Amino acid sequence: MRNRTFILGATILAVAVTGLSAPSFAARNKLTTEQRVERMIKRLDTSGDSKVSLQELQARISTNFKSFDTNGNGEISREEIEAMRQAFREARKAWRDARAKTGTERDQAIAKLREARPAMLPGMRPRAFARVDADGNGSLSAAELVGAAERMFKRRDRNGDGLIDASDFARGV
Template identity: 85%
Template sequence: MMRSRTFILGATALAVALTGLSAPSFAAKSKPTPEQRAERMIKRLDTSGDSKVSLQELQARVSTNFKSFDTNGNGEISRDEIEAKRQAFREARKAWRDARAKTGAERNQALAKLREARPAMLPGMRPRAFARIDADGNGALNAAEVAAATERMFKRRDRNGDGMIDVADFTRKV
């Protein structure tokens, strides 16, 4: 009886220890925290290397993104152009899923197409936001409307009002 209790206690202790060792690997696969998402976003947008994003850096990225959405080059983005970009991403994502089991060039090509098709950040991508940003009500977004929306978004995110967005702006409760 004493021997079986010792065995059970030992097995339980071993199980707890193994669970503790495997926990970090499970944690690595978990959803990123808001801070981690903020750090990744800042890293993508920060062109000066100071771990902060200025309005000018954000406006430059949004301007580049605007051009990628404006497929007909008329200086405006229609709902159809946004939907076409989304559809291209859906198709690239499906091709990536189909190619994941494969190896080599085909898989790398599918991943490259997925990255290329990924819709960039742009104010007005959602239908309600589109209508709100379309100040002149013509059914299309021009560069000035998108720039104004970007500035409003920046000011909302810059919670401490220092003119820069950093990780603290994503975690600070106001």
């Protein structure tokens, strides 16, 4: 009788501890708004001042444009964007498959995932693509992307100081 009571008690305790710890594991993977903003600024800030200037944003857009323009014609088509997304999906699947493994196979999967990760560009979503495609030719030029990035920058720069920092995200994110 004592054994049964002990086993029942241990089982209940194990279930309770598991149930209580599950939300903390879920919360670990969810970023707060502040963390997302900090991450975005860190990615774009090349000068190290924790602020993003329009020139830094334009330089990133130019670099990202080159990675999307796979055929080198100076324009990004919907097909090129979809090909980049598909490559990322495949790299993410390979990474998920290799997570349980160790060594070089896992390292290669992580490297491939980082390489395939789509860069930030205005117009990556279908509706946004149509808005950014100012001339309506079905593809995005570097000038269209820089113009869209400039408009986004001006909207986001709430205090009008010509820089985007964490304070510009303080309200309305």
